[in-house]
Amino acid sequence: MNIAVAGTGYVGLSLAVLLSQHNHVTAVDVVPEKVDLINKGLSPIADAEIEDYLANHELDLQATLDGAAAYKESDLIVIATPTNYDSDKNFFDTSLVEQVIDLVLEVNPGAVMVIKSTVPVGYTKELTERYPKGKFLFSPEFLREGHALYDNLHPSRIIVGVPSESAYAGELDEAAQKFAALLAEGSLDDETQVLIMRATEAEAVKLFANTYLALRVAYFNELDTYACVRGLDASQIIEGVGLDPRIGGHYNNPSFGYGGYCLPKDTKQLLANYDEVPQNLIEAIVEANRTRKDYIADEVLDRVTRLVYQGVAQPKVGVYRLTMKTGSDNFRASSIQGIMKRIKSRGVPVVVYEPTLDAEEFYGSEVTHDIDAFKEACDVILANRWNEELADVEDKVFTRDLFKRD
Ligand SMILES: NC(=O)c1ccc[n+]([C@@H]2O[C@H](COP(=O)([O-])OP(=O)(O)OC[C@H]3O[C@@H](n4cnc5c(N)ncnc54)[C@H](O)[C@@H]3O)[C@@H](O)[C@H]2O)c1
Known part of the structure; x- marks a missing residue:
């Protein structure tokens, strides 16, 4: 053809x-x-x-x-x-x-x-x-x-x-x-398996599938928030929860929030499609992602405040990669950008390390391609996903990537 x-x-x-x-x-x-x-x-x-x-x-x-x-x-x-x-x-x-x-x-x-x-x-x-x-x-x-x-x-x-x-x-x-x-x-x-159905149902399949994925990310993130606030080991809880075969041990790694090109827009679009249809859950998924980013940003700001008390004049926060996933080459609507926005609105200087970004600034923040200078200059380093190149500055890194995978 x-x-x-x-x-x-x-x-x-x-x-x-x-x-x-x-x-x-x-x-x-x-x-x-x-x-x-x-x-x-x-x-x-x-x-x-x-x-x-x-x-x-x-x-x-x-x-x-x-x-x-x-x-x-x-x-x-x-x-x-x-x-x-x-x-x-x-x-x-x-x-x-x-x-x-x-x-x-x-x-x-x-x-x-x-x-x-x-x-x-x-x-x-x-x-x-x-x-x-x-x-x-x-x-x-x-x-x-x-x-x-x-x-x-x-x-x-x-x-x-x-x-x-x-x-x-x-x-x-x-x-x-x-x-x-x-x-x-x-x-x-x-x-x-091939399914032929009406177009309207096929469109709904796409939005409901992505919204379920967003729900799952938001669920494990909220579990992680609970564990952090109560001083519990989130990885043990997630492992124990996931061994139930109805739940499974996949797609359960905490992060700064769901993001990327599709999940944020598709959940919000499905919520808009619910206009005049009773619902609680779809709205809660969108809200949960916002709450998670607020929580992560507050934790980072707490670290910054502690550093000020310890005598660091103006602590610098580093953003290690703008991408959502390891190996990704784009950062459309990545959750780390939401954290970055929240931190910057409180006047904390942010430096971005993003080798795929060919620019000197990203939303007014300096961009560097020099990983050693970046690690040296930053007091706190945010990493939505861990990378071994951060191993020598692990004590500076703030991540919730518990299982070191996407
Ligand atoms: N990225 C994903 O993971 C994914 C998964 C499933 C569905 N989708 C959906 O598929 C669609 C495309 O997503 P994507 O990630 O491939 O987008 P993309 O932005 O990576 O690619 C879209 C391409 O279309 C080109 N384009 C724009 N206007 C055009 C025109 N008039 N004629 C020809 N080309 C044109 C752009 O230059 C770009 O190269 C979106 O609706 C998205 O929601 C994306």
């Missing part, structure tokens, strides 16, 4: 690589540097499998800035452009998805479009009403950043949603089966 993928971020590039093992794929982006790198067989994002597949596997993949030409030639268009939720304005920004849709409808109105971007519940149904001639599917994406292609080579499940309201519902049912088969064909697993 001729397939176009709009957006070459974590979602789009991993899918473009996956699908180009057996199909002709054109990956479209608006950033020339990304297109150039992909055409040279190099990955614009840090992801071991994408790097390996681009360099060493036989792929029928081309990248381009020319969306119109790519969409015109394609039987199927996968949309993986960014979406955003602004909780202050209660506004979900899907304009970049719609930019692609408008272009596809202009140059190739009969093509099936599969939306992989995360959207509010009911979005595909609404699109179908707004663009009655458009053929839309929604397929939730479950990958993790840093393991984007791995998670598509070994998918936990494949879900494709069909808007039953569409005049093309019959054709779209078939297209949904076909798209699921394409994803399965590109994967390395034989028995991946």
